[in-house]
Amino acid sequence: MSPFLITRTLPEDATGADLRADVLHGLTRTPKELPPKWFYDARGSELFEEITRLPEYYPTRAEREILLARAGEIAAATGARTLVELGSGSSEKTRHLIDALLPGLEDYVPVDVSESALRGAAESLEKDLPELRIHALVADFTRGLALPGTPGPRLVAFLGGTLGNLLPEERATFLRSVRTLLAPGDALLMGTDLVKDEATLVAAYDDAAGVTAAFNKNVLSVLARELGADADPDDFEHVAVWDPEREWIEMRLRARHALTVKFPELDLAVPFEAGEELRTEVSAKFRRERVRDELAEAGMELAHWWTDEQGRFALSLATA
Numbered sequence: 478m479s480p481f482l483i484t485r486t487l488p489e490d491a492t493g494a495d496l497r498a499d500v501l502h503g504l505t506r507t508p509k510e511l512p513p514k515w516f517y518d519a520r521g522s523e524l525f526e527e528i529t530r531l532p533e534y535y536p537t538r539a540e541r542e543i544l545l546a547r548a549g550e551i552a553a554a555t556g557a558r559t560l561v562e563l564g565s566g567s568s569e570k571t572r573h574l575i576d577a578l579l580p581g582l583e584d585y586v587p588v589d590v591s592e593s594a595l596r597g598a599a600e601s602l603e604k605d606l607p608e609l610r611i612h613a614l615v616a617d618f619t620r621g622l623a624l625p626g627t628p629g630p631r632l633v634a635f636l637g638g639t640l641g642n643l644l645p646e647e648r649a650t651f652l653r654s655v656r657t658l659l660a661p662g663d664a665l666l667m668g669t670d671l672v673k674d675e676a677t678l679v680a681a682y683d684d685a686a687g688v689t690a691a692f693n694k695n696v697l698s699v700l701a702r703e704l705g706a707d708a709d710p711d712d713f714e715h716v717a718v719w720d721p722e723r724e725w726i727e728m729r730l731r732a733r734h735a736l737t738v739k740f741p742e743l744d745l746a747v748p749f750e751a752g753e754e755l756r757t758e759v760s761a762k763f764r765r766e767r768v769r770d771e772l773a774e775a776g777m778e779l780a781h782w783w784t785d786e787q788g789r790f791a792l793s794l795a796t797a
């Protein structure tokens with residue numbers, strides 16, 4: 478079997494240019510905001526892995542429970558010969574799905590912005606499953622995707638609840654772009670965290686050990702390294718709040734006192750008032766009807782809805 482292919486559709490300097498644009502847009506407006514994708518440098522990705530093992534952070538375990546219980550049904554319902562995984566990261570929990578889809582599965586197309594994560598995942602999968610063709614894509618799946626011409630039916634997986642990180646309008650755009658990837662007979666498998674009591678939700682984003690606080694503040698290290706910003710993590714406090722109207726969690730960094738963050742490379746100084754907050758993440762929580770309606774709006778039909786035993790998290794299977 479030939480070694481895996483890796484295709485990059487993301488320019489090498491995409492990160493720098495994107496981050497600059499997001500800083501110029503998000504830190505010069507009120508209220509201040511940055512998109513959550515900037516958490517995930519090497520350190521941030523490590524911290525996220527640590528979050529997934531915290532007692533308070535149930536989504537990863539709940540999703541794994543559903544995948545383990547339903548992988549056979551998913552395989553039977555889709556008969557997929559190609560699995561495309563958006564935001565595959567380490568591809569760790571996808572293994573259950575891949576194992577269930579074999580032997581019908583011929584091609585695996587992991588898509589991620591992190592080339593190192595893709596290489597690591599592809600190398601270990603290739604060792605275990607030499608018959609599986611692996612075509613890794615270094616790409617930003619929120620920007621429209623060109624997929625390799627692999628055999629159908631195709632199953633597109635978008636796991637982890639990452640949909641919740643997109644704002645409603647971004648979700649609509651994203652789901653419509655996913656829809657364009659699906660031919661008749663193809664399917665989308667999507668993980669979404671569910672609305673539940675506030676205490677459980679807030680604890681999941683403000684854990685006792687402070688790992689999520691460190692993860693949130695890690696964005697300041699990214700700004701320092703990439704753009705020379707002089708933000709001191711000790712000047713900010715980690716905040717996690719539940720918005721009951723919009724049914725999402727917001728993570729914010731709150732300035733402990735008045736301060737200015739300088740971005741010499743951007744010729745920019747960003748003043749914070751004492752107590753002023755920078756929104757670093759939205760993590761939307763869903764109900765079945767919302768998932769069904771948003772899928773329908775994008776031209777897809779909810780065919781299966783599976784939750785974990787405790788009803789905390791859901792996997793949806795949708796058809797084109």
Ligand code: AVJ
Nearest residue numbers: 528637638639642682689760
């Ligand atoms: C990886 C986007 C699903 O929103 O729960 C974890 C990221 N943020 N703790 C989420 C996250 C804070 C996570 N997702």
